[in-house]
Amino acid sequence: MSTITLPLESHSNPRPFRIKHEDANAVLGAKSTxxxxxxxxxxxxxxxxxxxxxxxxxxxxxxxxxxxxxxxxxxxxxxxxxFGGTWYANTYPGCASDIPALWYSLSYALNTNWSRIQPPQYELEEYILEVVKKYNLRKYAQxxxxxxxxxxxxxxxxxxxxxxxxxxxxxxxxxxxxxxxxxxxxxxPRHFEAKGLEDFQGHYMHSAIWDHDVSLEGKNVTVIGNGCSANQVVPRILKDYNPKSVTQIVRSKHYIYPPLPYFIYQIYQFLSFSFFGLFLIRWVVCILSEIKYPLSKRGAFGSFLRWIIRKQSLEYMTSAAPEKYHEKLIPNYKIGCKRLIFDYDYLPCLHDEKMLLTDKPIDHITKDSIVFTDSEEVKADIIIACTGYDxxxxxxxxxxxxxxxxxxxxxxxxxxxxxxxxxxxxxxxxxxxxxxxxxxxxxxxxxxxxxxxxxxxxxxxxxxxxxxxxxxxxxxEKYNEWYKTTQEELQKAVFGTPYGGCTAWFNDGKYNTATYPxxxxxxxxxxxxxxxxxxxxxxxxxxxxxxxxxxxxxxx
Incomplete structure (x- = not known):
């Protein structure tokens, strides 16, 4: 067990730490074969x-x-x-870990110099490549x-x-x-589908297949979705790309939590001088994460924990987001039913005069706009689908x-x-x-x-x-027994279930194929x-x- 210290070359030149758009599209695009x-x-x-x-x-x-x-x-x-998997392929602006990096890294290869608690995609990819170099894995790869x-x-x-x-x-x-x-x-990627999309003359892309050669400056940008990807990409578009306007189309609601406290990062920096210091703070974060586990289950303690975390989330959401968007943003299902989102600057960016948030259903797409079911129309030069994964x-x-x-x-x-x-x-x-x-x-x-x-x-x-x-x-028989027990247990949890009060990508109403119970x-x-x-x-x-x-x- 040892530590890794990143050169942090990815901050000055992120291109070597992300996939080329044509390569990503060839493998992950809607028409890839x-x-x-x-x-x-x-x-x-x-x-x-x-x-x-x-x-x-x-x-x-x-x-x-x-x-x-x-x-x-x-x-x-x-x-x-x-190497890198999703951290090599996902390169949209603002893409970052939603888990503290000192916890979202290998226990036997802890990094001493994360730039922040939840580092950006290119820094995580740089970490992955340093691990690959440390263990000389490249010679085994095809x-x-x-x-x-x-x-x-x-x-x-x-x-x-x-x-x-x-x-x-x-x-x-x-x-x-x-x-x-x-x-x-x-x-x-779960690609966006809508009537008339094939006639759209602007630029369409899924957040998971980002084209960095497309200029957003001075453009009417429409973002479809408001999960983790959209919550990361929207503020970056507004702050770094100078668009003419950004319209975000909300398709579901999510609990958004305040940014992780900075003192965690300060403690990490203080203990980063040795592997054992890093290992200690890693396990503190692990224990804090495990304490949250009961919020997914039935019972008095789970209900109490959900009440506390929901209260904190709602206090943050109502204070940070414009009042006119509260109804469109604030969920009414049990917290934990969908993945909790830790905010950086998404809710504050909704105050930007260029920003429009709407939850109107889409009727169809024209060559240069999106038309809603109430016939309202918004101009669109670029459509970005933050519609998740299959x-x-x-x-x-x-x-x-x-x-x-x-x-x-x-x-x-x-x-x-x-x-x-x-x-x-x-x-x-x-x-x-x-x-x-x-x-x-x-x-x-x-x-x-x-x-x-x-x-x-x-x-x-x-x-x-x-x-x-x-x-x-x-x-x-043991395979079948595990399947039955797992699915029965998950139906008692909040993860995308009737008990949780919502639907989620990992649960189609029949079975949950993603979550450990x-x-x-x-x-x-x-x-x-x-x-x-x-x-x-x-x-x-x-x-x-x-x-x-x-x-x-x-x-x-």
Whole structure:
């Protein structure tokens, strides 16, 4: 465990720390497709471990392989041309972490010089690249490679991965003993759709595919949405880009909390002289985050906690926002039903004379305007869609065919994506999700969730890589039991449920595929203590005949 100190080159020159617009649009755009060229010869490769994705999850898994499992026969497949995942692809003005960076970073690579509590995108990407350099991960990565299909071979007890090279469409067939899926959930933009959009003669872009070459100066800018992305991008447009006007179209309401207190950053600076000082303040933030967990649950304490936090939020919102917008901004559902937004300067910027906030429904788009259902019209030169992500699409981004020809995508289409303890999928031996279904904390940092998942991955993969076990797969009944228990528990929480009083992107009314139903301390404990009797284990000395019995293993 050691510290990292950033050169902070990204502040003077952010371009090397963000994806090129044409590359992002080719992969994430509304009309993006994967090229196919079967004239070129198929490339066949192999490794013991294959990792899909080079964001935080892929990086954490790679380091686990190298540092914990002492296994360097790994390959990382990434569709972009660099590490970073969403922190490389999302580059809109104002894009920043909504979690304190000393908590939204790896516990064994703590940074000594964050520029602020919630640093901007380019600084987070710079941190990620410093971690990559520290652990020499680049030599294991293959960029611009998209996984299209996984097929499990029961006889060989390995996976065949079908991968396309985005530069020329060439097919790569890669075999791996273990596959770790680390592609993340907030990847595929949910593109805005409206009648007449195809006739719009201005410039349209999703916030997740930002075109920095488009000038906003002197333009009528319309922002659709008011979630986290919109709350970050609107004040930056007003302050840094000199638009003629900004119209923000509110589609739902969110609780907005005051900016995090500056004293947290001052304490961080005071303790940043050593790893142990940073580790201490990190765990203070962790404990404070865990204290908030009950606000998502039923019960007297949860109700009391929600009352306190809602009161603080409403006091801030009513004092910071113009009174004429209060009705459009202030929610009436339980706090926690949607993700709480920590403000920087969004609510104060609504006082700007160039700013118009409206919650009128859109009827259609013309060549140079947006027309509402009441026939009112606003001029638009640029439309920016802050409409979020298609979370479930991430779990259907490639086909998965498990043992006995089981089509996992078909099961998920019917039942919803799921994974036992967020990591293991039925009929998929030696396949692991890191940051999988229901792994996202509703109150804390996803980085802790990823590190906890890697503890589970380490404990199981160790047995496979050392040859003690040929394959490990969750029993189907335990997979189903976890799915049922998880969904029932989440219906008791506030996350996008009737109890919470709202709808949210992670819950479509049938099931919640995103949120973990318990605390992150609970998640860490579950990941640290595998229940071996829940697993099908294929042992080499029994010639690959599955046995079902309780086992406990000791390391070499």
């Amino acid at each position: 994967t090229p196919v060229n079967d004239v070129l010869p198929t490339i066949e490769t192999s490794s013991k471990v294959a990792i899909i994705g080079a964001g935080f999850a892929g990086i954490t898994t790679s380091i686990t392989c190298l540092e914990k499992l002492m296994e360097d026969d790994i390959v990382i497949f990434e569709k972009h041309d660099n 960029f611009k490679r998209v996984v299209t299909k996984l097929v499990y071979n029961e006889k060989a007890a390995n996976w065949t991965m079908f991968i396309r090279d985005l530069t020329n469409g060439q097919l790569i067939k890669h075999t791996a003993k273990i596959v770790a899926s680390c592609q993340g959930g907030l990847v595929n 979370f479930r699409k991430s779990f259907h981004s490639y086909e998965i065919i498990g043992r006995k020809g089981t089509d996992i995508g078909a099961i998920w289409t019917k039942e919803g994506p799921s994974a036992y303890k967020t990591v293991l999928v039925r009929d998929c031996p030696n396949f692991f999700f890191i940051g999988g279904p229901n792994a996202s904390p509703g109150h804390s940092s996803v980085i802790m969730s990823l590190e906890s998942s890697c503890i589970f991955f380490e404990k199981l993969s160790y047995q496979i890589l050392r040859g003690r076990i040929i394959s490990i797969c969750v029993k189907t 318990y605390s992150q301390i609970h998640f860490w404990w579950v990941m640290s203590h595998p229940i071996w009797k829940d697993l099908d284990l294929e042992e080499p000395d029994l010639k690959r005949r599955r046995i079902i019995r309780k086992l406990r293993f000791k390391r070499d």
